[in-house]
Amino acid sequence: MSASEQDVVVRLTGITKSFLGVPVLRGVDLELRAGEVHALMGENGAGKSTLLKVLAGVHRPDSGRIEVNGEEVVFGTPREAQQAGIAIIHQEFNLLEHRSVAENVHLGREPVRRGRVDRRRMEEDTRKLLDWLGEDGIDPAAPISRLSVAQKQVVEIVKALSTDAKVLAMDEPTAALADQEVELLYDLVDRLRKRGIAILYVSHRMREVFDLSGRITVLKDGAFVTCAPTTEMTSDQLVRHMVGRSLDALYPDRATDEDLGEVRLALRGAGNQRVREVTFELRSGEIVGIAGLQGSGRSAIARAIWGVEPFTTGTLELDGVARRITDPRAAVRLGIGFVTEDRKSEGLALRQSIRDNALLVRRAALPGSAGRKRSDLAALLKSVTVVARGEHQEVRYLSGGNQQKVVLAKWLAVGPRVLVVDEPTRGIDVGAKQAVHRLLRDLARQGVAVLMISSELPELIGMSDRILVVHEGAIAGELPAGASEEAVMGLATGHGIGEVA
């Protein structure tokens, strides 16, 4: 036996799994070695999360073997998998909003002393892990509901680490993180790897996969395609394995002068609790990007425009008319659409069908017969490439990326004149990402004004006709199309253009 053979911590062979007779995994093999980062790639709905859930004891495989340290195991519950040293960071947040950070981290494994939960030790342990990660901004006693999305992700990681796992599987851990925070995660993954932990890494971001992983396994439609060392694969090959064809890496053409129309949306000195003195114009036909660090106020601007947390000072003009938008309904009726960054809690009615979700806004906010129209549903879903069993499938059973596409469809259904998109491609695979990019550009060509927030700088730069950079609640500057990442980061971190700390 070779040395690497002995290092195998987990081996999955021939795993199959069907839901209601529909096969989702068809004989998948996977092998995780100690101290190795193993990337798992595949399109939306390929079965990556399902495979992780099989490993985590959430789903029982229909057939196939799971071996841990050479011995066959059967996990009946997540608890058993946990006890075997397997920790999973699921694709969707797995935290209790109203409990504290420490309580969440130790959930199910609370330390007990003399019959009572040792809260102090819980908080100390959590603090130690947070320190080890270099995160001192999170109070172990604070409730989860007060944390930002990125901080929640950190808590998820701490929660997984606290189990003393030998195997750590992460399902798109960076989907909620901005580029800068991804660096933090890189560092973390590296340290875990050196500790001899086997890491399974699922991500749609090519760059991460090539930076981090030692080997890559590709799934397509639930079947095993290939497994190869990362060094022996190019990103082009990888895409071909995943999508079945190659993709050009180009973004759609930017708006020309003819494309640009009237000023659709104008903010003048607008502000509220989170942001101040926001002034910019958005023309029909253009895509304006908003860049900034997590928590800088990017999303706050979007949410204010849409009336969730309205502006309290300054003016907002729509087609030259000053408007006060105090709730989302008013925004929808004025032709503003908003794709939220938090699809699970704000974007979808998880227990309703794809069709009901896609038509939700149209039915709720549009008056008269326009609200009841549904003939174009199929075309709508196709334009965002939703992969599902049918339009009656409940949204909660869709893969993460496909859920995101339904959120997009929901807004396309009402034909907004201003579309605000917050992380529109979060969790979407490479092929579909390109489809979304084209879609946004097509919308712009048809005269829609698009305001786009994205934590993925290449995407933001590639798509935007102009970029506004937000820093600590105010606009720090504006950059033209095709600005460099350094320029954006410089402004975003509060330095001048081009200097990065």
Next chain:
Amino acid sequence: MSVVQQKSEVARGAGRGGARRFSLTPTPTVTVYLALAVLLVVGSVLVGIQGGVLLDQGGILNILTRSTVLGLVAVGQTIVIINGSLDLSVAYLVGLCSLVAAETMAGSDGMMVPGVLLALGVAAVVGLVNGLVVTVLKVNAFIATLGVALILRGYLEENYTGPAGSVPRAFQHLGFDRVGPVPIGVLLMLAIAGAAWWYLRRTRGGYHMYAVGGDIDVARLSGVRTGRTIVTAHVLCAVAAGLAGVFLAGRLGSGAPYVGTDAGYDLESIAAVVLGGTALAGGRGGVVGTIGGVLILSTLDTIFDDLAVDPFFKDVVRGVVLIVAVALYARRQLSRRSG
């Protein structure tokens, strides 16, 4: 490195803002006791205008006595509601357990302990059934416990027409004796409430109950045995209701089949729990608030009795109080979320 530092600065700033908002809006528990204090003052004034006194020893005793049985049932109800479940069978269970206790004792001193134990045993079994129907058969708790309630009612209607059994004199003391100025029943209720508080807030089992009620999927994926947790909650709730039945048997001198339903302990206990700030959806709240809710309800009753208002008006006020309370808690939640 500066990126990280800046981020944590922003986070801290947000935390401060949140803390400020937090301290402005009191927690439901604080609200309940503030409301109780206001109610006592207003009640005293109103009763005083009519020439009576609300808070003399008799009045206080009256409020506390009224709170005893409802308190016991509501503490149990709090536990299931925190789990995101519900128990509608408690009212019949109270009657059933009073009968089991009184009939087993049948007037003999020696049978007191077996009577109590048997009654609590029966309660535990009913709770177990509730819990298993909810977790194993996956029937919605509302329907599951309603079904069990109907079964209990059928049994009671078939076998009893009125009070039955008798408890020995010694046991009746439980219903009426006092330690100093405080009735034993009140002490019993507070002891149970204290134990429930300890269990929910200090033990692992209690932590898991909040987790299950907060989000059952999160709890399960985190390794909590969710089924076991819910079943435990139902058993504890039923035992608390059983204890209420046993206590009532002591006070009445015999078992009474409809003693629980006549007082409407099923809905009344849920009202007290919700009034006390526990979220009906589960995951938030606690026993302390519930006791406050119980005290408010029984204070209202006492005030109305002193003022001799008609029953219709009484129910209207209770209804309004409940709705206003829940609306207040909902507002608070909204303001927290937008923060």
